[in-house]
Amino acid sequence: MTGLLRGLGLGGITGNPVALALAMVLMALLLVVPAAHNDYLTLVFRNILMYAAMAYGWNLIGGYTGYVSFGNVTFFGLGAYCAALLSTHGVDNLLADVGLAIVVNAVFAALLGWVVLRLRGPYFGIATLGIGVAVAEIIANLDALGGSSGLAVHQVDESHFWIYYYAMWLVAAAALLGTLAVTRSKLGYALVAIRENEDAAAALGIAATRYKVTAWALGAMMAGAAGAVFAPANGFVDPSISFSPDSNVFPIVMTILGGIGTVAGPFIGALLLAGVNELLQRYIVNAHTLFFGAMIVLVVLLLPRGLVWLFGLRGGVRAWLRSLTAYRA
């Protein structure tokens, strides 16, 4: 099985091929969710797809390139505001929303990346954190964008709400396939080379800054597209929901849980984590964040390399137990 999948080109830096095949099958299965005609279920899975798209965006820069960004929510928020602005000018067309969000984010990320991607390691992380805070504050102070009270966004009538679900599915599926395409290309190998040793990569003639900016801009487009679908589906945008800390941290947590620097990881992580979060919110109303925190702690201690790694594990329980002490001091 594994050999066959590898033969199809699903190996190497894409991560474990069985996990990838599973992720693709699960993604295809999510197409039938609206058929259940359950609004709650559709909402839950639309959120999962939204987080998955953002997680893929983060995975390109944080996972494949090794530049840990704490500011990717900025792109999601900008995408949401692109859709809101179009809506206030009488344009309500999802294709236009997503198109504008992708263009704006690509330009914004490329300009910004040219500056901040010269910083390395933690310094890059802090700079990106600052960008998120700064952009949210500036928007909250601009009356043209509704200030801190936000903007209303035109919605389709309720019988057509499924359109937002499928739009989000397309964004998430495109993010998965886009990531797969990156890992099958020279770009993907250049990114991994930069992650492993940037100076050595540069010495081999890899134009590091150009590749880093490309990865960062591609990730920004994924998050921005998710934001552009989220805005009309949600009906309004304001700085606190468009740039919420949850939307910043969840995609990172999901990618790490699923498997950082793999194609299957972000989606598997999003499916599990957003799903569990939803269940906890429903059944342990008062303490669900407490359990969520405890779950993160347990996952990190028991599965520090992510779920996708389990698929490639040889030697069963023993090998797993041995791995638990691998990072001890």
Next chain:
Amino acid sequence: MTQYVVNGILAGGVLAIVAVGFSLVWGIMNIINLAHGAFVMLGAYVTYELFTLLHLDPFLSLPISFVLLFALGYALQRWVINWVVRAPILTTFLLTFGLSMLLVNIALIVWTGDRRGVETWYSGANFTLGGVTVPWVKLLTLIAALVITGVLQLWLSHSKTGRAIRATAMDIGAAQLSGVRVAQIYAIVFGLGAGLAGVAGTLIALSSSISPNMGDPYLISAFAVCVLGGLGSVQGALVGGIVYGVIQALATSWQGTIAGQQISGSGLSDAIAFVVLLLVLIVRPTGLLGRATA
């Protein structure tokens, strides 16, 4: 103008204490401790409880805050974080994020989300010097911050444990060969970071209201101060804290127009502070004081 600069310097003392623990843990153990803000919050609640139950003066609760939070930090590192301490930085980042969620939510259950305050007999007192108003509490806080960073710097450079800590930061392998027990040192450093966060929490409780979610802004400012001052450096955190405090205070006083719209700096203080930070990063990527000492 002078008033704003003075306010910034006074606020900078607390920012420095918050940042110094964060910076030590990051610089020495390569852990970005996202639970640092939660430790600050717990320190503030220790002071609050001692003040309301035993009427203990907040300045007297400083050592108690330190010891309790040190114990918590030591235990967390020794028995939880130590399992993944050598993993890539993201692993511990995520782990401390989970721990932070746990601590904040436990605090929410114990103390609820209500804002509380510590009201001492000297809380509102201030004096005026050359047209500048200085609240006594803030001045005492700054002095405490200076004393604490001074003592910490002396301890790190002269005590046996302090030297072992710096050796571990420089070269783990060489430190181990010289008989340093790294797991023990890591637990002490993490405890120290948590203890200092507790001290900061106590100082913060003196001048602002406290709640379980109070830690986040301090976590972000600790990040920023680390950048300004350089990682793992005690003097760096002090200078960075004061510089950041002044930048933020000045940003708050700024008035201007963007896109034909009157905008005041008070809503943009974080944005302005971060733009300055970004400029510093681009010009001097290792912080204002150059390379970290540890």
